Amino acid sequence: MGGDHGPSVVIPGAEIALQRRPELRFVIFGREDAVMPVLDRHPKLREASTFQHCDVAVRMDDKPSQALRQGRNKSSMWRTIEAVKLGEADVAVSAGNTGALMAMAKFCLRTMANIERPAIAAIWPTLRGESIVLDVGATIGADAQQLIDFSVMGAAMARALFQIERPTIGLLNIGVEEVKGQDEIREAGRLLKESEIAGLDYRGFVEGDDLGKGTVDVVVTEGFTGNVALKTAEGTAKQIAAYLRAAMSRTLLAKLGYILAKSAFDRLRDKMDPRKVNGGVFLGLNGVVIKSHGGTDAEGIAAAIDLAHAMARHGLRQKIEKDLHEFNLRLSDSAAPDASERR
CATH class of the missing domain: 3.40.718.10 (Isopropylmalate Dehydrogenase)
Known part of the structure; x- marks a missing residue:
């Protein structure tokens, strides 16, 4: 739901990543009325995905504290990160609000032992x-x-x-x-x-x-x-x-x-x-989170997912x-x- 374009870019980006790496599987979080019309146009991606509806989406201009207070436990951003914590996903990828993503990731996943601040x-x-x-x-x-x-x-x-x-x-x-x-x-x-x-x-x-x-x-x-x-x-x-x-x-x-x-x-x-190099990796957390540039297109989203795949495959954490x-x-x-x- 995040970034400048939301599902209209994120879903096609995931489709490109799936074409490159057919072994990928996705858990997609967002509002059903916004996501499903786009996802239905990508049948191969839909077959390789599980969709979970969320009532709340963090806005790009939300303050981190506001997003954490209002979106904890029910926003698409929180539940994406929580999927990593619960072992339902290997990596979380988001193009959303950077400050909110970092605040939620730190609160949900916690930092590793002896790490005071993530990077x-x-x-x-x-x-x-x-x-x-x-x-x-x-x-x-x-x-x-x-x-x-x-x-x-x-x-x-x-x-x-x-x-x-x-x-x-x-x-x-x-x-x-x-x-x-x-x-x-x-x-x-x-x-x-x-x-x-x-x-x-x-x-x-x-x-x-x-x-x-x-x-x-x-x-x-x-x-x-x-x-x-x-x-x-x-x-x-x-x-x-x-x-x-x-x-x-x-x-x-x-x-x-x-x-x-x-x-x-x-x-x-x-x-x-x-x-080609889109995607910042949050390091120092008990789980891997990738932040995509909010203004990127489908190719950029695919690059962030490629990076997520590499981090999971090589056991970064x-x-x-x-x-x-x-x-x-x-x-x-x-x-x-x-x-x-x-x-």
Whole structure:
């Protein structure tokens, strides 16, 4: 029911995902009068789905506290998340209100042991392929321990998604020198360097231009900075696309040049297509939740479902729990400050 277009985009997106992965099964939550007319036009999806009517749908402009208070136990968003808690679904996917989704997910699923705040991890296109960036909006401000938690969770996600045995990790900072940055970032860097956890290769600080270069597999930052970086990258991609369209249509010679180089421009457009990497993963919860961009189309919804499939198939939550346990043991052995002092 969420996003800018609701069932008219979500249902066709699920159909595309089903065509790619026939083994998928869906539990669809929403208002019957809005969902069923669309679902009936997709018989294969309907056959692979179970529909559950919900009287309440969280609006995109609802405040998280309002959505949690009014929509708990009866909204389509709550019941989608609850299906993961009850084992009726492996992953929850929603294009709805981000703040409400995070509030409900945290309240319903709870955070993992020793995790104070969850994070949203995004897939980031780079010159080398793809990286993971977190947090991109869940936690505004983060102390050293939270940055370490994000690093461990991001590494687990990289192993699950990219099949990398020991992902490289970088902390986003204003410079690569160890003396630069806020105290929390420098402390997190020191602890990551000293811990030498087996499944994580810490490479030190990285800067903003390293995001596009793909210098490391996982870039870690707090939610305010991460969200600004994400929105800046999205806006820059749209700006470049607009420049190219204007340049290619300006003169007859430019149009001819576009025709001759069309295949190259098609590859560039495909590489810059934000729908291909749609879907933010909520990490640190006792269950996996995927947040789709609210303004995406059916292809973007399908990409978010593809991501959900990968996270479930590779046991993301179990990997994170295992890595956090091992890391905290190493941290205890190195006589680091206890949790109460860190937080």
